[in-house]
Amino acid sequence: MAPLDAQTVPLDPGAGGVLAAAGLRYRTVDIATSDFVPFIKAANRGFLGEEPNDEQIEGSRERLAGRRLTGIFDATSAEPATPIATVDSWVTDLSLPGRRTIPMWAISGVTVSPTHRRKGVARAMLEGELRAAAGAGIALAGLTVTEATIYGRFGFAPAVSAADWVIDTRRARWVGPAAPGRVHAVDRERLRSELASVHDRARLARPGDVPGWTGLWRRIAGLAPGNDDRKVRGVIYVDESGATRGAMAYTIGEEPADFTRHDLAIAMLVTESEDAYRSLWRFALEHDLVSTVRAPLRSVDEPLRWMIEDQRAATVTVSDHGWLRILDVPAVLTARAYSAPLSLALGITDDLGFAHGVWHLDVDDDGHGTAEPIDAVPDLTMTVRELGSVLLGGVRPATLRAAGRMQGSADAVTALDRSFASVDTPYLSIWY
Known part of the structure; x- marks a missing residue:
């Protein structure tokens, strides 16, 4: 459709x-x-x-x-x-x-x-x-x-967080596994095309992500009309079969006092395989004459942390990024998959009325959920903001209960925690 x-x-x-x-x-x-x-x-x-x-x-x-x-x-x-x-x-x-x-x-x-x-x-x-x-x-x-x-x-409520990384490459030292395939430099037009293609194939594995658009990819690749940035460089990772599985756009800036020390700033690094992820990060961290790598808008659960010798070489700052506002409770709760069976009545308060009510959420053994209005005392109560925050699995209901943002028994919150957990870490890779 x-x-x-x-x-x-x-x-x-x-x-x-x-x-x-x-x-x-x-x-x-x-x-x-x-x-x-x-x-x-x-x-x-x-x-x-x-x-x-x-x-x-x-x-x-x-x-x-x-x-x-x-x-x-x-x-x-x-x-x-x-x-x-x-x-x-x-x-x-x-x-x-x-x-x-x-x-x-x-x-x-x-x-x-x-x-x-x-x-x-x-x-x-x-x-x-x-x-x-x-x-x-x-x-x-x-x-x-x-x-x-x-x-x-x-x-609206924050549902996806993002992490900004600043890495001292002299301390980080790569200890991750080597990957087959090759990293190739590409011109900015091909970089634009590869960023768009890989991102579109990879985004389903990232709850909270959305498709990009032509103007976005042109801007990241340094090709936007009126903002042509010839400093943008691009590399891609090609696997052993010859297929592109990752792409990275970046710029390099020189430290005024020392031409041997440069900052490498990653504008976007998107991959659809573990090998591509490892190879492109290693390329960035081992780039000649680069002392610092900066990578904003990364996942809060980057595997990179476990691929460098000194984790303290990376300064990681986490902040809210993707915000959601639920308008139709049954439609939203039916659309996602769940990690454990569940049967709870959720009381939702919504000052604007869209999501207000008590909703029974039933999840079967296969992770399929159904939700419908019910006239009953809720097992858990919250505002529409809390429901939006936990929707993607990036925020634990138990955390919100501990913060006084969700009311109900410990058993009910534990059941919600288990069911709403996501195998894939929520990650929104762009601004929109």
């Missing part, structure tokens, strides 16, 4: 009414018209970016193709054609435990002009996105955030 086109989903009339009462207009922006130019300038301004040039604007058209662009306009402002708030959204697959997927309403580019802060604009816009998604039959929404304190009030 073809994915839903978000551009066909109408704007939420409730949000439109709230904004109209404040003297603001709420409408979509056609990417193919001149309306797009003030839209992307407003979005860039919202993220403290520079004024885009014509080539960068065309690159943004490519990056945002297929998305629903929404702007909020103030006719009394000095620039009435420029939105005072922006958001873009689209429907994409989210990987789930059991190497399954579910359609997700992805939200990005959320900005509100400083001139219109604290006037309810963001609330109307984001609640409108959620109602539009739910009305279109999408069971959950997701986003990555620049400000982590904003989105909890709308029912």
